[in-house]
Amino acid sequence: MKLDYRRYDLKLLHPFTISRSSRDTVPVVIIEFEKDGITAFGEASPNARYGETADSVQDFLSRIDVTNLSDPFQLERIGDYLDFLAPGNSSAKCAVDIAMHDWICKKRDIPLYRFYGADRDKAPVSSFTVGIDEPDMIVRKVEEASNYPVLKIKLGSANDEEIIKAVRSVTNKPLRVDANEGWKSKEDALASIHWLSTQNVEFVEQPMPAGQIDDARWLRGKVKLPIIADEALSQHSVAELSTAYDGINIKLQKNGGLLKARKLVREARETGMKVMLGCMIETSVGIAAAAHFSPLVDWADLDGNRLISNDPFTGVPNEDGELVLSDEPGLGVRPL
Ligand code: MG
Numbered sequence: 001m002k003l004d005y006r007r008y009d010l011k012l013l014h015p016f017t018i019s020r021s022s023r024d025t026v027p028v029v030i031i032e033f034e035k036d037g038i039t040a041f042g043e044a045s046p047n048a049r050y051g052e053t054a055d056s057v058q059d060f061l062s063r064i065d066v067t068n069l070s071d072p073f074q075l076e077r078i079g080d081y082l083d084f085l086a087p088g089n090s091s092a093k094c095a096v097d098i099a100m101h102d103w104i105c106k107k108r109d110i111p112l113y114r115f116y117g118a119d120r121d122k123a124p125v126s127s128f129t130v131g132i133d134e135p136d137m138i139v140r141k142v143e144e145a146s147n148y149p150v151l152k153i154k155l156g157s158a159n160d161e162e163i164i165k166a167v168r169s170v171t172n173k174p175l176r177v178d179a180n181e182g183w184k185s186k187e188d189a190l191a192s193i194h195w196l197s198t199q200n201v202e203f204v205e206q207p208m209p210a211g212q213i214d215d216a217r218w219l220r221g222k223v224k225l226p227i228i229a230d231e232a233l234s235q236h237s238v239a240e241l242s243t244a245y246d247g248i249n250i251k252l253q254k255n256g257g258l259l260k261a262r263k264l265v266r267e268a269r270e271t272g273m274k275v276m277l278g279c280m281i282e283t284s285v286g287i288a289a290a291a292h293f294s295p296l297v298d299w300a301d302l303d304g305n306r307l308i309s310n311d312p313f314t315g316v317p318n319e320d321g322e323l324v325l326s327d328e329p330g331l332g333v334r335p336l
Contacts, residue, residue, distance in 0.1 A: 001035040003066045005095075007054045010281055010308045014141065017132040019156030019182030020049070026281040027054035029092070030312070031061065033069065033099040038106045040072075041313075041331060042099030043289075044091035045253050045280035045304070050234055052091050060085065060092040072100040072107075075259050090234075090256040091280075097257025098289045102330040111332060112292035113325050116262065122295040123323040126302045127152040127176055135159075135166035142170050147320035150174050150202075152301055156182015160192060164199055176301070178205040181231055186215040193223045203299075205249055205276075206230040217244035228276055238267035247274030250297070252290055253282070265296055279304040284313040288331040291317040291324070312336055 008030050015024045031042040046052035068081045078100060082093045105112050113120050128148035130141045132155070145151060153167060156179035167175065177196055183189040189207040196204065203226040208215050210232040220227050226246035233241065233248050233255065241248060248268050250261050261277075268275050275297040277290055282304035294300045305311050306318055315333035317324055326332025 001066060001070060003031065003033050003061070003064060003069065005029050005031040005058060005061050007058065008283070008312060010283065011310045012281065012307055013309050014131065014133075014137070014307075016281065016307060018154045018178075019132070019180040026308075028281075028283060028286075029054055029057045029061070029095060030283070030285065031095045031099050033072075033103055035070075035072070035103065036107070038103055040099045040103035040106060041285045041333065041335075042095035042097070042102065043283055043285040044095035045282045045286060046091045047253065047280055049231065050090060050254055051088055056089065057092040057095070060089045061095070064096070069096070069100070072103045075100055079257075079259055091253040094252050094255075094257040094286075097259055098252070098285065098331070101258050101289065105330040109329050111325065111327050112289065112330060113295065116258075116293060116296060118292065118295035120295065120325040123291065123325055124294055124298065124300045125149055125321045126300040126318055126323055128303050128306065128321060129178075129301065130154065130167070132157045132163065135162050138163055138166040139170055142167050146171075149321050150176065152176040152178055155179050155192070161195065164196070168199065172200065175199065175201045176203055176205070176299070177201050178230070179207045181206055181209045183207050184209070186212070186219050189215075189219050190222055193219070193225055197223065197225050201225060203228055203247070206232060210235050213240065213244045220244060220246065226274060228274070230278065233264075238264060238271060238273070242268075242271035242273050245273070247276055247298070249276040249278045249301075251278045251280065252286065252293075253280045258289060258293060261293060262296075274298045276301060278302070281307055283308070283311050284316055284333045285331060288315065288317040288326070288333045292331070294323055
């Protein structure tokens, strides 16, 4: 039995800009877990917003005593062990959680979606994300994404209206908007959402900073578009969020993996909230794990592997927005 891991730098097809940052490469950490002749894969895509780096992921993984992973079926106990090692480190924990799931499913010879009793025909379509850019580049990106039925547009910039007008100069397809905490006051958020509600927008993600839950509650009382909590899901409980938002955006990397995501879906359903499943910039390992889970949610945004040029795995689980759930055991992906 062994646990190996290595850093891998993902190259973005276009520099990826959101309200708080811009990047052209993204380091991830790929893990390989081997036991009983079965090799399983996992992935961490650390994000500075949640206090992680590739170094912190590797540091966390180096502290794991692999004998604690000797029975991968003990997902709860393994999760408790990882939480005992250190708080936070959600993407590092996610990598281990994905690898345990891949191993269990390969051992049982079932695809991952079957492990969660999911109906593969109910996988929602995935949106394709367009980062913040100048209008001419927005037009080019939207044209490149012409096969995708739904686009997710990053806003929270100084030229939000220009961006939407550029999108609307080439397509009328439905849009989802993500402000990534970029509107700093409730009045700014209200004005933006009022205008967006005339632009065939389905919902708005994280309009204001995660801590401004009272402002989010005020905002929700004044707008018709659903408001979805993303960054806020790392610092408030689902019960708290249900008083101020219409839904939550779960990400395996942000929320610590599949087992924790399953619990969040249950909590959200109990409080009547919608559930979106998002991603970071990730390889097909992380995207496959989320794709197999996606029949359990309402909306999917699982395009991280379509934004990069050097995915080191085959078995692409996202074909122009259609999430293709492999019937091969486990994640259904293979290293190139
Ligand atoms: Mg978001």
